[in-house]
Amino acid sequence: MEGHIIVCGDDPLGLRIIEQLRTAGREIAVVFSSSELNDAGIAKAAALICADDDDALNLEIALLARQLNPDVRVVARLGNSVLREAVALGNGPGAILDVADLAAPSVVEACLSRTTHSISAAGIEFVVSGTDAPRSATLREIFGDLAPIAVVRGENSPTPGEVVACPGRDVGVSEGDWTAMIGTAEELVAQGISVAPPVATTVEVGHHGARGYHQHRRKPLKRVLDAVRAFRDDVNPNFFKAFAASMALLLGATVLLRYSFNDAPTGMTFIDALYFSAETITTVGYGDFSFIDQPTWLRLFGVGLMFAGITSSAVLMAFVADLLLSRRIAQNAGLRKVRELQDHIVVVGLGTFGIRVVADLKAAGHDVVVIERSPDNRFLSSAAELDVPVIFGDATLPATLDSARIDDAVAVAVLTQSDMINIETGIVLRERLGARWKRSDTTPGVPVVLRVYDRALGAAVSQRFGFENVRSTVELAAPWFIGTAMGLQVFGTFSVGQQSFMVGGVEVAPGSELDGLRMAEMSTQTRVIAIARGPGNVQLHPRRDTQLFAGDTAYLVGPHRELLDTLHKGQRVTA
Template identity: 50%
Template sequence: ARMAGAARAAERDDEGRAGLWALLRSLAAEADRPLRVVIGLQFLVLAISVVVLQAGYVKSDGSRMSIVDALYFTVETIATVGYGDFSFADQETWLRIYAIGLMGGGAVLTAIVFALVTQLLVSRRIEGAFGERRVGAMRGHVVVVGLGTVAIEVVEELVTAGRRVVVIDREEAGRHHPRANALGVPIVIGDATDTAVLDAANLAGAVAVAVLTSDDFVNVETGLVVRERLAERWSSVPVVLRVFDRELAGGVEDGFGFQNVRSTASVAAPWFVGAALGLDVLGTFYVDRTPFLVGKLAVAAGGGLDGLAMRELSERARVVALHRAEGGVEHPPRRDTTFAAGDEAYLVGLPDEVVQVLRRDAPGQPAVGVEMP
């Protein structure tokens, strides 16, 4: 029993320390510049005072202060505690004058720190309560689950497009929270697989949901809970799931009936392949489950495209615009138009087909069509 009690006490201590560290991390993440500046100044005063006391303070036995004694006496002086173990009464005049400044300045800095910390704590509670009321009153917003690197970019794009956004994030002090706060986007802290958290984000009033955490299985689980919570609105509210694994993305669409599962690997791979081969990738998009690539290439002199007619290209990789080397733009180019060295071609097509066109443009390649079997 004693061992069990000791284990429970140790567990409570661990939870207490974890809670304290979480509070400190949260305060550090939310602290604004004035608070950081004042705290920095206070530490600077402490450091200067330690050096001054070590150099100028003489004890009754004629010895100098240690670093610990100097730090202790500095804190004691700023806090105006005065235990009587150290005193400036018998020190030189310049050191007593320094003590007056240390007590006054230290007390002012300490008061400012307490005031700013209190303001921070109170403002966070007010903002949290206001944010909950604001989310509850929202209609026609987009719920974004997760606030990582991809999610914050999506949030910024949605806000720029004039859409209202509510974010659900597990972390109380995520590194992208300040960016979301600057956009005026309310953040609901919690697990999106919890229906109470979805209700707090007012899922009932949302017009779309984007599940964008970095964990595939969390995204799938969240999507299933969202589908269940939407009930009869499931068919009319788009739910987008970010899934890295391409096969898992297809399985989720086939097995669970999701219409908008996007594999980041499928989207990113054409970018990397095209960029590695010299293609200026302008964008990717999906038509149903099929990814398409938009890119720009410069026709190389003596390459496989130099002198090639448009009609000789694959039907699955189309040139939608051609910026001629001598000036002018053909949009769209005619079928009998031929490429010339220095032209800039804008292509749209399946990634593999666009890459094949790019390969054909390598110097030394024959100027023949690139029809694929």
């Protein structure tokens, strides 16, 4: 073989990459260790994709492949940020990618109910944003020359929920259909489509936590009220009874000594009586007052007062110790911090992907609470650096959800590494949230984002249980690995409904299938948003009769399978 692609990885991402490459008609070889590289033809391969979930294996194969063939495009998956940065320096052709970096923005946008995606291509900041169709008409009549990306059919359509990818401008829509368009921010605003500001993201996530976020500050009065409520919740209810008994003992002894203690010539004042009662109850006995010269009954009262004082003091100290201990445990478990939050986002699962989503949400200025099963999770230190409370427990249990104050949350992201756990948790959340589960005319709803690796399973779960935000990290990340391995420019991926889209660019090679092709002859599920014909010469939204020529760089958007096929045609030289 020559010019083939070698793939390493038997997890869902690796299998998805292999499936898509075979569908695209590319020759591939699969390896499972570095010792198989020579037999797989590394010397003549066009690219190597290391997509296993084992960083050590990916690193070993990538480094050895670079030694065996300095010109091969090496695309490696590395979750460790330190290794990723070190290997990326001087890597040569290819890229070092992290699945969390590629897929986290889509989850963050879903948590924030954002419909705006910003993607830079051809030196232009393109914006994908959507709105409900205000009336029944064609897309051209409503939005002019804006490029439509997708239409999600609404309740007034014969096929509600259907996603139409890259429809033509003359496609008709019904009132209420969700329409996603792409253009510059100015073009979208001119057509009445609102453009949200970009979400702040972290600069770095890994061993050193994240930088670039700011913490939401509560008002002073709110902090005081939260502190009072936290104290009330932490204190054992019997503490107040014991405290009241101690105060009654102190005040009773003070009044009795004030009127019964014989201290010539004037007896005791109230201050003296209070002072003597306090030192007797606490058994301090400084020697400035004494029962030695008092009547027998008063001396016996003093004995009883000392025993009662020891008992009440011991009980109070026990409650104080319990309070301090419970507050410490609560703080270590994140419970106290959760009480101080409002309008927070709950993230279930603190893995490589989860910590990246948490960091991005913090960077966007949102309070976050994490639910994690394992107290030995290696990302706990990163969560601590982000000042994110962690609740340990099973997210399907009511007690755990109560601890995370799920009823006060504005969004939930379920991101564990198990599809079954994520689906089960999503079903429990659907029942718990009740009427807040979905958006309506009167409530914005609580977005519940589920990470489901298997694309087909995710689609089935979405349809069966009504989940609106199912995200497959495999589906979002695979196009980056494949596109980069094929020598293409991948600028971003995003989701509309349950459909994943990709933005990419390809330089049209002489004699390729794209050389001389008119826009009207392009795939019906891809759209050319710009053509660069040279430095500073960029044509936006080309017309149907516009042709591509060798040397042009075409920037396209569409479902990634069709888009990768179109991008590949730009490199394929016809016979």
